[in-house]
Amino acid sequence: MRVGVFGGGQLGRMMALAGYPFNLRFSFYDAIHDCPSAPLGDVYGDAAGSAESLQAFLASADVFTYEFENIPTAWVESIARHKPVFPSVRSLAVSQNRLNEKELFDRLGIPAAPWRRVDSEGDLSRAVAELGLPLVIKTVTGGYDGKGQFVVRSAEDASRAWNELGKAAPLLAETFVSFHRELSIVAVRGQDGEVLCYPPAWNVHHQGILSHSVVPAPDIPEARSRQADAYIRAIMNDLQHVGVMTLEMFDTETGLVANETAPRVHNSGHWSIEGAICSQFENHMRAVAGLPLGVTDPIRPSAMINIIGAHPDTAAILAIPETHLHLYGKTERPGRKLGHITVTAPTHQALMERVNVIAGELPNRMAL
Amino acid sequence: MRVGVFGGGQLGRMMALAGYPFNLRFSFYDAIHDCPSAPLGDVYGDAAGSAESLQAFLASADVFTYEFENIPTAWVESIARHKPVFPSVRSLAVSQNRLNEKELFDRLGIPAAPWRRVDSEGDLSRAVAELGLPLVIKTVTGGYDGKGQFVVRSAEDASRAWNELGKAAPLLAETFVSFHRELSIVAVRGQDGEVLCYPPAWNVHHQGILSHSVVPAPDIPEARSRQADAYIRAIMNDLQHVGVMTLEMFDTETGLVANETAPRVHNSGHWSIEGAICSQFENHMRAVAGLPLGVTDPIRPSAMINIIGAHPDTAAILAIPETHLHLYGKTERPGRKLGHITVTAPTHQALMERVNVIAGELPNRMAL
Incomplete structure (x- = not known):
């Protein structure tokens, strides 16, 4: 095939x-x-x-x-x-448009930040009045790694946000979510409707770009993990999605809050190449080819560290126990994802020690 | 690179x-x-x-x-x-010639079947007299998967063996080793001389071709495992081998008996793609590229099952938990290795149950 x-x-x-x-x-x-x-x-x-x-x-x-x-x-x-x-154009249309995505979350009863559609500066003022401050203003299409976003903390910010992003209207205005960490869940749905989820990942960003992911997310209560599973399952089933999908979420005091979906394999799932029994990539290919899905269980605690902007020394990275290096064949450029490192360990503590050693080998600082 | x-x-x-x-x-x-x-x-x-x-x-x-x-x-x-x-021509020269290989085993004190070089029918008679029967007669070069071999159980057999193989003299005559199973050990040596070994595999053959391998070999005493490690380490160090090497052995009542080496990644190491922290293929590439070696520890009990002659149904295989399918893009032909299946499981018993299910899905019988 x-x-x-x-x-x-x-x-x-x-x-x-x-x-x-x-x-x-x-x-x-x-x-x-x-x-x-x-x-x-x-x-x-x-x-x-x-x-x-x-x-x-x-x-x-x-x-x-x-x-x-x-x-x-x-x-x-x-x-x-x-x-x-696979996945169908429907999955694409939802993830390409933040308004579609918000409507889907609401329709499926998945908690997400309260939001308003903003077509004019007047709409933006009304959103500020109704939702309160701070607000996050986002373009509806495009934008990733923190681009196309504006945090509004005052009435003057609102004007500035409109001046900067208004030409891209409609915009999305949403309540700023106070969270203590970001999580994501990667799942795969087969052509027969079977859904399997990887354990939630804890994602740490640096300057708007994913710095690293730790899986399973440490100290995640079983009930919250099951909740993430139920949310992505509901989305995939609703869209009749076939292949891998990712749901990014905020972990808050009151529970998980959905942020956005990606209708594809995801940076926060790269750990699965070595860390899971069947990787997100193999599972996506199995789904696309109409084959049975592979087991998504993690093998041992894993972390994925992005290589951003400049390459580390290959030998120094591979000398750290249980590391694997994935380079993408790209030339160096500030802010560019050039590759990633997977590291596994028998325990979470040993894992974080290895992550720290890796951080010391990266030419560009990672968030620790 | x-x-x-x-x-x-x-x-x-x-x-x-x-x-x-x-x-x-x-x-x-x-x-x-x-x-x-x-x-x-x-x-x-x-x-x-x-x-x-x-x-x-x-x-x-x-x-x-x-x-x-x-x-x-x-x-x-x-x-x-x-x-x-890498590995150098020296490793190649040893494994290409069974006499060189036997001399190496002897020189390094690695137990192997007693042997004689046979250049004539007279030499063969002397070998029968000195080593006793049964004897295995092998061509010195070429021959794999059981080809180019003859088991001599009587004086008449000796004549027949000479008639069949004599034109390829010199031949190797060696004592028939009575063993209860075949094992192999795969190891890798870096350019800096570091050697890491995978756990010994238990190899089962069917009609002279490797049918399947189970790793770690069940019930292998720790001392015997260390012995295998010491033997391959001695060979690799002696040859200044760089890359992966494999040593096939007989497991006998009195201990391990070396059979032959392969100066390369090996069919009995294919399980390591999913079953070890760093696979034999990645480690071979690391060694060839002059990079640090990866951890060779197994993740969980694993089996590798060869697909010989005819392809099984892909979906049926992948529906078995923790299986991975590796096809080589070859057309079907009797006796041809078309691919392999890896299966892992939390316990040896669960593993063998899955191996049995896989056996039921293969169009051609495997040895069980």
């Missing part, structure tokens, strides 16, 4: 590495032809999504998926008219 | 899948250009080992290794004159 992946970044690369063992073959749609996935399959595509390039991509595979959600749905639909695409 | 691999079979394929994550790139030397490794790198080579093809292969990589030992040493030497090859 040939799998066509929209996007040729590191996620596509790791999908291919997971899919080759059961004889999947890969092609990628990416405007950049020497993208991280390029050594593992043919790359089609251009920045415009030309009909010719989509036609060639369509012919290159039997089933399709995507590794990032910021692709025009029209491109995906042009494929979906002829061949299966 | 670019790695050139002599051979483009499944071992090269799995080396590449293990090496891509730390940014290694691959080329392969194989006369068959649509070999199992082909999707993962460029393939050079022809059946004759022409100077042009070796020159092109030499230019394609920075460091070289091999995935099978039946390549002419002259081809490897032609590369080694210009660029590093």
Whole structure:
């Protein structure tokens, strides 16, 4: 079976590495032809999504998926008219649009920050009056790693937020959630509707970018873990999602608060390559290929540390016990995700000691 | 770093899948250009080992290794004159020649079946007289999966063995070892001389081909396990071997008896992809690239089951908990290794139950 992946970044690369063992073959749609996935399959595509390039991509595979959600749905639909695409365009449409996502959370009774749609500066003033301050203003589409966001703490901030983001209206205004940590849950749903969840990850950000994840999230009460499981299960079942999905959440005094979904394998699930019995990448490929899902249980406590902007010394990293290095074949650039390190250990304490040693080897500071 | 691999079979394929994550790139030397490794790198080579093809292969990589030992040493030497090859030609020369291997075992004090070199029918008669019957007669070079062997149980057998194998003299005659099971140990040695061993595997053959391996070998006394470790360590250090090496042994009433070495990743080590903290493939790539070795500890009891001659139903296999399927992209042919299945379990008993379920899904009988 040939799998066509929209996007040729590191996620596509790791999908291919997971899919080759059961004889999947890969092609990628990416405007950049020497993208991280390029050594593992043919790359089609251009920045415009030309009909010719989509036609060639369509012919290159039997089933399709995507590794990032910021692709025009029209491109995906042009494929979906002829061949299966997993997850479907519906999952994409929800995660591409924060208003759709908020409506979905509300409809499924999943706790999320109270919100308003903002089409004008007047709407923004009303949102401030009704929801109170602070508020977070976000563009409805696009924006990731903290871009396209504005925290409003005063009436003057509201004006400034509108000046900065108003041209991208409609916007989303939501209550600022006071949380003590961020969690995510990665899950996979098969074509037969089976859903399996990985344990929740504790995610730590640095300058708006995921710095590292620890799995299972330490000290998470069993009931809260089950809650995360129930939320993502409800979303996936509602969307008839096929493949991996991720739900980012805030861990608050009163419980979990949903933040956003990603209809794909996720940075906070990279630990699973070595840390789980079946990785998120293998499971995504199994789902896309219509195969039974693999066990999502963790093998031992694991951490995933992103390599941002500059590469560490490979030998120094691999000399730390139970580390694995995943480089994406990218050139260095400030703020760019160049790779990640997985580290496992017999206990959570031993794990955090190893994470600290890794932190000391990274050229760019991580959040500790 | 670019790695050139002599051979483009499944071992090269799995080396590449293990090496891509730390940014290694691959080329392969194989006369068959649509070999199992082909999707993962460029393939050079022809059946004759022409100077042009070796020159092109030499230019394609920075460091070289091999995935099978039946390549002419002259081809490897032609590369080694210009660029590093790990393991060196010395390891290759020992494993390519059973007489060299026997001499090495003797020199290092590693127990092995008593043996004689046989250049004539007279030598064979003398070997029968001196070593007694039964004797195993083997070609000195070539031969694998039980080919090129003859068991001599009588004087008439000796004549027949000479008639069949004599044209390939010199031959090796060795005492038939009475054993209750076959074991192997896979180990890796780094460029700095560090040696790490995987736990011994229990190997079960069917019609001369490895059927399955169980790791750790059940009920192996700690002292015997340490003995296996000491034997392979002595061999690797003596040869200054860099990379993975495998030692096959007989488990007998009086102790371990060395059978043969393979200077490479080995079928009985495939379980390590999912069953060990760092797989034999990743460790081989780390050694070849001059990087620190990874932890060889097993994660949980594991079995590797070969898929021989005909493919099982992919979905049926993956529906069994904790199974992973590794297909090599080969067409079906009787006796051909088409892929393997790894299965893990929390206990040895649960593991063997899963192995039995897998056996029921294989189109061709496995040894149970």
